[in-house]
Amino acid sequence: METNTFDFLEKMERAGCTAFSEAKTLAEFRDLEVQFLGRKSELGLFLKSLALLPPEERHKVGKRANEAKRAITAASQSARARLSEASFDVKSEWIDVTDQPCSLPVGHLHILTTVENEIVDIFRSLGFDVADGPELETEFYNFDALNIPADHPARDMQDTFWIREDTRSSQDPQDHRSARLLLRTHTSPVQVRYMETHTPPFRIIVPGRIFRSEATDASHEHTFYQFESLFVDKSVSVGNFKYVAELFFSRFFGKRIGVRLRPSFFPFVEPGFEFDIACTVCDGKGCSSCHGTGWLEVGGAGMVHQSVFEAAGYERDRWSGFAWGFGTNRLAMMKYKIPDVRLFQSGDLRFLNQF
Numbered sequence: 001m002e003t004n005t006f007d008f009l010e011k012m013e014r015a016g017c018t019a020f021s022e023a024k025t026l027a028e029f030r031d032l033e034v035q036f037l038g039r040k041s042e043l044g045l046f047l048k049s050l051a052l053l054p055p056e057e058r059h060k061v062g063k064r065a066n067e068a069k070r071a072i073t074a075a076s077q078s079a080r081a082r083l084s085e086a087s088f089d090v091k092s093e094w095i096d097v098t099d100q101p102c103s104l105p106v107g108h109l110h111i112l113t114t115v116e117n118e119i120v121d122i123f124r125s126l127g128f129d130v131a132d133g134p135e136l137e138t139e140f141y142n143f144d145a146l147n148i149p150a151d152h153p154a155r156d157m158q159d160t161f162w163i164r165e166d167t168r169s170s171q172d173p174q175d176h177r178s179a180r181l182l183l184r185t186h187t188s189p190v191q192v193r194y195m196e197t198h199t200p201p202f203r204i205i206v207p208g209r210i211f212r213s214e215a216t217d218a219s220h221e222h223t224f225y226q227f228e229s230l231f232v233d234k235s236v237s238v239g240n241f242k243y244v245a246e247l248f249f250s251r252f253f254g255k256r257i258g259v260r261l262r263p264s265f266f267p268f269v270e271p272g273f274e275f276d277i278a279c280t281v282c283d284g285k286g287c288s289s290c291h292g293t294g295w296l297e298v299g300g301a302g303m304v305h306q307s308v309f310e311a312a313g314y315e316r317d318r319w320s321g322f323a324w325g326f327g328t329n330r331l332a333m334m335k336y337k338i339p340d341v342r343l344f345q346s347g348d349l350r351f352l353n354q355f
């Protein structure tokens with residue numbers, strides 16, 4: 001029985017080694033692997049059956065069987081090396097490092113950022129500095145310092161996202177900066193913040209994001225962008241405002257744009273106005289965009305209220321200035337004929353990729 005077994009192993013080894021050394025393709029090589037070294041190959045099954053032999057015999061036969069397996073494995077390894085080298089095809093593996101790279105999609109600025117940059121550039125060219133303030137604001141800066149006390153009906157004009165209740169201790173009556181926190185409802189609070197640390201004359205603009213707790217529709221959003229502009233000096237007039245506004249809008253729309261003021265009320269200015277620009281679609285003749293009036297409402301403006309100067313720490317009646325604010329979204333909508341304010345934050349690439 002032993003002689004037969006050794007003969008079998010001898011034959012297996014020879015057959016395996018010869019087959020691998022004669023293999024011509026990688027496919028053939030893979031078949032041979034299964035045939036001679038696989039778990040279900042003759043040798044594989046034989047190795048498994050060793051467990052059935054008595055220990056002494058198992059040791060001797062096992063030793064010889066492992067030798068056969070090692071020899072076939074060595075033959076298979078050299079066959080693999082020989083065949084994979086032969087199958088290397090220079091043409092298909094060739095990489096032209098001077099080839100044009102394929103173009104990858106690249107992002108671009110959001111249309112609101114582009115418009116904001118355009119607006120900033122125009123104001124900069126008119127000598128305005130850019131100022132900034134926090135989006136999480138205190139009740140004091142958003143309302144009180146702008147002459148809008150707690151019981152003032154004007155607070156209702158701007159539905160507010162309140163964030164934190166007043167947590168001040170009652171022993172601290174001097175602390176007029178209420179600890180009540182909110183998401184700023186306009187960029188006007190930056191007027192006061194800036195004036196606290198700067199002395200006139202100065203002119204600034206404040207681009208920024210603002211929040212209103214209100215229902216959304218094609219012309220209302222809960223989160224949008226605004227521009228505040230503030231010009232303070234010794235004898236600033238409404239005429240100065242109208243001149244700067246006309247210059248700004250004419251540059252922004254690339255054609256002469258007239259501005260008109262309508263008396264209005266904002267607690268932080270006196271007198272206060274709403275201002276309109278000549279309709280950019282019909283140039284003031286009257287069309288469906290301006291409901292036949294020839295004018296488009298753009299924002300609010302006025303001469304800075306002396307109480308606001310006072311809240312910022314200035315002496316009353318020492319300075320004069322104009323302040324105005326308008327919506328960046330609204331301006332972008334006018335310039336690029338965007339019909340719905342909600343598109344800006346929709347994340348819809350079909351909309352965003354147009355700009």
Ligand code: DAH
Pocket residue numbers: 185186187188228229266268269299300301302303323324325326
């Ligand atoms: N803060 C006002 C709002 O968001 C807009 C505004 C009106 C700003 C009049 C001003 C101003 O600077 O003078 O509705």
